[in-house]
Amino acid sequence: MSNNTISEVVKLKRKLYVELVKMMIKENLVEEIDYLPKKMIRDDTPRYRCCEFKERAIFSERIKMALGYSTLNNKNIELHELASDLYKADNINNIVEVIEQACDSCPIDKYIVTDACRNCVAHKCLNSCPADAIVIIQNKAFIDQNKCLECGKCARECPYGAILENSRPCVRVCEVDAIKSDAKRQARINKEKCVVCGRCIVACPFGAIADKSSIVQVTDKILKKDEKTAALIAPSFVGQFGFKVSPETVKYVLLEIGFDEVIEVAEGADRVALEESREAIESLENDRILLSSCCPAFKKMIVNDFPDLKDNLSHTDSPMLTTAEKLKRYNSDINTVFIGPCTAKKEEAADSEVVDYVLTFEELIALITGFEINLEKVIERREIRDASKFGRQFAYSGGLKGVIEELSEGKIKADNAEGLAKCIKKLTNLKAGKSNFDFLEGMACKDGCIGGPGSMINPKAARKLIENFAERSNLKLK
């Protein structure tokens, strides 16, 4: 099992992706899409809301995001209008959005009065509340949750610590404090602060936070015979596609469903390994501590929250960009689709000129299912031979660190941090001059990319499979 539990909302999202792909294949997306909420949300579908009508309204918003459109900017638009022009999808805007109708059912009151309240004379809570939300009932303070602004003043003022902050699941997991409540007490994501790590999507029990998908656009591209499309598969892909599905079979199937080329992003990672270790040596000579730049979430967090350390970021492009750049250099018309476990890469791709689309493993498996292919039954294979063992190790935390140490022949003292919380700790120490490394590999996800929000299997199992796959490479690093 992956770190990401497969709840009923997750299943519904995956079923939706499969349906959309099937409609693309049947070429009836525009005609049929308005009926999809009714078709997929029936009165016996497991549900979270009062009635199937509300469930369907939310589902329509989910469909908009699955088509790559913003739910926030397309409130009163019908689905078929969006479906009739897939390439207007505003993928560049927020990748992660809150579906407003879905969020209002989060039952959590942010501030609650506990039994430690003694009804003291001072009533500091009552006096501090700017919204007059606190009343005293039966010798105890009581917060009128309809009035509460979630400002937290009462909790800070209470001398007995009787008022507790009870944070929402999404707020709790967001390490960069990008989620706040708005006046209607709905979660709001600050696009500038958000590093698109995807944690809140996984954490929300109601599936009220979602990431936009490019699944229909990619399906369209691979169905088009007159366009060339390449699949760039992240180093973490090994083992994500099913228990007995080999990397070689994945490649065969991708070519079979219409990709014209399949390349390991570990190929770009090989070049990043060489370039970044060279940069690390150069930095060492100039007394500059180097920070890795492969994880876009780590990178964006530094730019936002540690501006003093911005110049320490490696100038080397990420493996995704490096691989895509080479493909586009030889064939500028080819569509490039990065396939990985990552939501942050969706934003990195949108900001780049060389990566056209990003799919998560979850989305790709839904796509393959839409093509009615059962990977476990496929016996054909296509050889994969794009990268050395160095590039293949970028998938897990500590991988790049090991590569840099090995390539610098021990000259570079490298360290690593996995998960944004640990990254923040190391960066804070670095800022204070309290660190003892020359190079830091930072990854926003626990365990590295194998623990990404779009991953399918247990990171420990994934790591073993990748290590074997890396050892199997007989390519030398040039």
Next chain:
Amino acid sequence: MTKKILEICIGTPCYLMGASELIEYYNNLESRIKDKIELRTSHCLEDKCEKGPVIKFDDKLYFDVTPERLSKIIRKKTQ
């Protein structure tokens, strides 16, 4: 005592709907119950892919199986 057979479909449609959570559930069963069950995996169980995850336990098919449901099914039949 003959073991009861638990067949879990790991075909792609069932995998997408969470078959791996069922395998994980089986792996973590207490040995008292696990010893009474033999696990097999299947690539597809009677083409019921639309209703995945699909399992077969003691010769009976079950659809839309979650770890919680699997727990009930197993416990009821291994008493």
